[in-house]
Every structure is written in C-alpha cells, then in structure tokens.
Amino acid sequence: MTQAITIEIKRLHHGANLPLPAYATEGAAGMDVVSAEDVTLAPGGRHAVATGFALAIPDGYEIQVRPRSGLALKHGISLPNTPGTIDSDYRGELKIIMINLGDAPFVIQRGDRIAQLVAAPVQLARFAEVETLSDTARGEGGFGSTGVKAAAS
Ligand SMILES: O=c1ccn([C@H]2C[C@H](O)[C@@H](COP(=O)(O)OP(=O)(O)OP(=O)(O)O)O2)c(=O)[nH]1
C-alpha cells in the first residue's frame, strides 16, 4: 500500500458516537462512511444524507464519493453525482447525495454504511487557446465511432 495522507476530520454535534470513515479491508480503495440520520428514500427519491463530519483535505488532493456496489445491486441505491467531488477547501459537512433507483422504499438508519470515500491526487491544468489543433487518426470521431466500419463489413 502507498503512503497514506492525513486528512483532518471534525466531528459535528450530530456525529457523536459515529465511527470515522474507515477501510473495511487492508486492500480497500474506499473508506466506508456511515449515515448520521434516519431517512427513507422513496422510489425515485433523493436526499443529501448527513454524515456528521467535516473535513480539511490537504492541498493537492480531493475525495471522490462513490456508491457501494452491494446497495446498488440489491436495492438500486446510487449517487446521482457519482463520483461526488469533495474539494480540499470545503469546510462544510460531508454529505452523501443518494438516489433510490429501485422500486421499493429504502430505509437508511443512522450508522448504516452508505458510500465510500476515495482519496486521490488532483492534477491541475490550464488551457492554452490555439487556432489549430494537432491531427490524429481519430480526428472528430467519437461517441461510438470506433469499430463501426468493421461491424458493417
Ligand atoms: O457528494 C458531495 C458533493 C459535494 N459535496 C460538497 C463538497 C464539495 O467541495 C462541495 C461542492 O461540490 P461540487 O463542486 O460538486 O458542487 P457545485 O454544485 O459545483 O457547488 P459549488 O458551487 O459550491 O462548488 O459540496 C458533498 O458534501 N458531497
């Protein structure tokens, strides 16, 4: 495993007694985060679920908030903005925007693991505006353009 970065975490009043986000296994990429509230998601419904924590991610890093595959497969629970982006300068409460794509109400109880947090380095970039772009074999083809000729012949 690569060297872990340290992320400061502040427990909010409604985060009392909740576990910190944590890796479930030694090789896990994401830290499971739990809900700080009881909420029921109706079919098609969505909610920004409180976690009870705020973060200070080191400069140069982000956290990506990703769905849990078990909830997705068994209950159709996902995150409409996946992967959610937690900026290093955000000091508000970490919230998990959840959506119920299933056909039954989904009950979330305080303490349930609802999503996973993946820390990642951020590559900054800048745009350089030009008149002409370099040529490539692909050119302007996209959106399913590759393999079309081979399939047709
Ligand atoms: O799943 C998420 C996504 C975002 N955030 C918080 C942290 C993030 O740094 C901030 C802004 O998120 P984002 O940039 O995705 O949203 P926006 O719609 O662009 O809002 P803003 O104008 O505040 O950047 O909201 C969460 O708590 N959970």
Ligand SMILES: [Mg+2]
């Ligand atoms: Mg933004």
